[in-house]
Structure formats: structure tokens, C-alpha cells
Amino acid sequence: MLPPRIRVEAGNSDARYSPEPSLETEMRRIVESIYGPPVRRLPGLDVGRAYWGATKEFRYGGDMVDVFQYGSGHTSLAVVDISGHGIRAARHAALAKYALRAYASRGLDALASIRALNRLCIENSTFENEYEFFATAFFAILDARRQTMQYVSAGHEAAYVITPVGPRMLGATGPIVGLMDDDDAFSQETVQLDRGDIFAAVTDGFTEARDAGQIFLGPEPLVDIIEQHRAFEAEQQAEAVTRYARDYAGERLQDDIAALVVKIDAKTAA
Amino acid sequence: MSAALYSCGNRLLDALPAVDLSSLEADLTIIDLKAHQSTHSVGGAIKHVDFPIDAVLSVVATLKSGDTIEVGTVGSESFVESDAVLNSALSSRTAFCQVDGRVGRMSIERFEERMATSVAFARFMRQNLRATLFSAQQFTVCNLKHPALQRCARFLAMTADRVGRPQFALSHEFLAIMLGLQPAGVSEAADALEKMGAISYHRSVVTIVDRGILERAACECYRACRDSFAASLILGA
Numbered sequence: 264m265l266p267p268r269i270r271v272e273a274g275n276s277d278a279r280y281s282p283e284p285s286l287e288t289e290m291r292r293i294v295e296s297i298y299g300p301p302v303r304r305l306p307g308l309d310v311g312r313a314y315w316g317a318t319k320e321f322r323y324g325g326d327m328v329d330v331f332q333y334g335s336g337h338t339s340l341a342v343v344d345i346s347g348h349g350i351r352a353a354r355h356a357a358l359a360k361y362a363l364r365a366y367a368s369r370g371l372d373a374l375a376s377i378r379a380l381n382r383l384c385i386e387n388s389t390f391e392n393e394y395e396f397f398a399t400a401f402f403a404i405l406d407a408r409r410q411t412m413q414y415v416s417a418g419h420e421a422a423y424v425i426t427p428v429g430p431r432m433l434g435a436t437g438p439i440v441g442l443m444d445d446d447d448a449f450s451q452e453t454v455q456l457d458r459g460d461i462f463a464a465v466t467d468g469f470t471e472a473r474d475a476g477q478i479f480l481g482p483e484p485l486v487d488i489i490e491q492h493r494a495f496e497a498e499q500q501a502e503a504v505t506r507y508a509r510d511y512a513g514e515r516l517q518d519d520i521a522a523l524v525v526k527i528d529a530k531t532a533a
Numbered sequence: 534m535s536a537a538l539y540s541c542g543n544r545l546l547d548a549l550p551a552v553d554l555s556s557l558e559a560d561l562t563i564i565d566l567k568a569h570q571s572t573h574s575v576g577g578a579i580k581h582v583d584f585p586i587d588a589v590l591s592v593v594a595t596l597k598s599g600d601t602i603e604v605g606t607v608g609s610e611s612f613v614e615s616d617a618v619l620n621s622a623l624s625s626r627t628a629f630c631q632v633d634g635r636v637g638r639m640s641i642e643r644f645e646e647r648m649a650t651s652v653a654f655a656r657f658m659r660q661n662l663r664a665t666l667f668s669a670q671q672f673t674v675c676n677l678k679h680p681a682l683q684r685c686a687r688f689l690a691m692t693a694d695r696v697g698r699p700q701f702a703l704s705h706e707f708l709a710i711m712l713g714l715q716p717a718g719v720s721e722a723a724d725a726l727e728k729m730g731a732i733s734y735h736r737s738v739v740t741i742v743d744r745g746i747l748e749r750a751a752c753e754c755y756r757a758c759r760d761s762f763a764a765s766l767i768l769g770a
Contacts, residue, residue: 346706347716389568389569394704394706395704395737397707397710416599417599418598418601419599420598420599434597434598435596435597435598435599437595438593438595438599438600438601439599439710441569442569442601442707442710443569443570443571443593443601443627443629444570445571445574445627445629447571447577448571448575448595
């Protein structure tokens, strides 16, 4: 086996030393892969994500947004706000992201997936004897054929389906994840989706942004922002959402903000 | 020579008269609980009553927003679910284990039987329920009026009393959720308590370094609730 610092290029028998990225750069790449590259367009969906870090220095926050398409016509949406910051939060974000993907692609519904994640959080912290892992989580499974969205909101505020006739708030259906091993504490809801509907969710960095008078922004402006940008692509809408909170709070912004916008594509939805 | 009286380690049960204690062992199953393990679910049928020995249980209220706040901490001075004293068939709150340890579990049938047939048992349980109600009311005032530092000190002193040892696992995040505070506020309070010499905090393990300093840092609610439960362990109090 070759030592890891030597790379053999095709067609050239010379072993060459290549510039090795620094450990910090490599670590940064690994962690950024957890948060994932932008996903602009999936069959039937226009997906936009935006993230704004509250601090100027590079720091991994606890906000994780994931969109995962699997099986025949299913898409899972996850908006997770994990307690804490730094590498610990990044590890927990990775655990939540891939655990939820695994549960969903295995055929578990949204409720069973969140129950399983809740159990995993508790068991993992106990087994590894490490810091506890708490998170608010909005987890949904879109079924393109039935045009439904099944969701569980584990203490996660501020998620909406915005239809041409008005918004529907998708309220919490259970407590935060990782607190208590009680399956009965969680339940799920199902909403019908039509072409032209828009799903939007944010983390609490948005709702808890405060102006100079210490007034919380709250969840309500999310709907207005989306409506005002209805003609734009989902990514532009998501960016408008985080920009609004930054403008509202200015230098007082204390928490990271993540936004997810999914437009049920009027042209291509099944 | 008289036989030694049964003692399970729950101070409420251990305070019962000899006639009640003599038959108590057959009604209790000792259960090991792990942190976060659920014991009662809101709206669920009450199937058993748990008398903590060295476990600490949290009774919590979950709002429609999903926010979950502790409304009661229960240790060896009391029991869960207190609704059982009121003949309620359903739990009005969720309870789960906060600190690993043992509870003595009694089936609801045996609990109700004892409530109906033992005047002393029923009286002790009602006295204890009164202390629980007093504490809940005291916490309402506490949460409105007392700063994070005092509330954290109160919580840590009460938890130490209940586990019966000066060291226990408790993360900042958990404490913040239970007290309805921001994690940063809890971290500041914990740092201040460390600087005062009351506690040390390392990798989510709290050690009570100086009990006196911690009690002085706690608000008056600590002593008020402690005294209320202590009184409930004396028959006729």
C-alpha cells in the first residue's frame, strides 16, 4: 500500500509528492460535506437552502438542513437545530442527517424515523458516555405520487406550507429530540400538497432574532417574505429569508440561521 | 428479638408505621432506571407508582410549541405519579428519569388498595401531595422572580439532596431545558458558582464542592421546598 502522501498519476510511473491540504482544510471539507452542497432542483421540486453564521469567525453551528430523494418518488426534508456549537455539534449533525436518511430509505415513516432518532440520541450519549445531544427537528417525507407531506415537528417552530389560498402553520407534534425516551410523546400529521404550494422552514435563529428594542422577530414574517418573493426560485427565497432576519437584528444576531424552501414545481410535479 | 423493619430507601415509604412497612416489600419491585427513560406519559393510563430510592425523576409539561419545561423534580422524598392519590386513571404529566438510579415500583392496584385500607398510608401520601403542590406554586414564583444563578443553585442543591451524593451527571443543556433558560445563561451561572467555590463542573459532571456556599447562593425556594417535604414525612404534620 502506498503511503498516503504519495500519489501515482495515470500514465506516469514516477511517484510524486503532491501538495497536501492542511489538516484544518481537510477537516473543514469533511464537516462541510455534512451540511452538504446546495441542491437546486430535483424532479418535481425546486429546493433552496440558505445558512447564515452569527459569528464572523469560522464556526460549525448546530443548524442542519437536508434534502434526500430516495426510492420511487419520495423525498425527505430535515431541518434540525442541535444544541451547542463546534465539532461536537457537527458530529451530532452528521449523526442526525444520515440516521434520518437511513430510516427513511428503509421505509420508516416520519414518525417512526423521529422516534428512532430520539432513541438513538439517548442511547448514543449513554453508550459513548459523552455530552448529551438535544435537538429540535422538523422531519417530513414527501410522496410525489400521493402529493402528500407527512411530518413530525419535534419542538421545531416556524414551518409553513404556503398555498395560493393562504398559509398553514405546521406546529409542533412532540418535544425536542434526546430529552426523554417516550415514543408516545411524538405524533405525525399529513398535509396535502398541490402544484404551486411552497414549504418553508427556518431554525430559531430566525424567530429569535431581536431588534434594537429586544423584540423577537417570531415566525410570522416568514410567510410574508415567501409571498413577496413568490416569483423567485427557491434558493433566492431562502436567501431572502435569512437576509430579512440579518437586517432585522443587525449586529445583535446571536444565533445561526438556516432556511429551507421547497417549491412544489408547477411544471414538473407528478 | 424483633425483626428489622423493611427499608426500601425511599424516605416517604420508610416513614410509614411498622404495620405498613411489614407488608410493603411484597408490593414493591425495585427497578433500575437510566437517564431519559420514560416512566409516565401524559394522557396515558397510570399503571404504577414509582418511589425513587436514589434515582431522580423529572415531571415535565410540554407546550404546543414543543417546549418542554420541568414542573417538578422528584427524589426519595416523594413519588410519581402524584395524580394517583386523587384517584385519577390517567397521567396529567410526563415523567422520566433525570439521574440514573433505582425506584421502588408499586402497581396502581396495590397503591389504591393501600390508600383504601391504611389510614396512615393514605395520610402520608396526601401530606406528600400537599408538599408537591406547595413546591409547584413556589416554583411559579421562583421562575418569575429569581435570577438564573439562584435558580441553578437551587436546582443543583435539590438534585444533590435527592441523589444523596455530591457528584452527579447533569449537562448545561439539560439544565437549560429544565429551567427554561438559554444554555448561555446556564453556562454563566455555572461559571459563577464555580468561581464562588460552590461547585466544580467537568464534562457534564457536577461536584458539590461546598454545600454551604451552594445553599447560600440558592434562592429561598430551596429551603421552602425542602422544609415542606421534610414536614410531609412526619405523620400529622
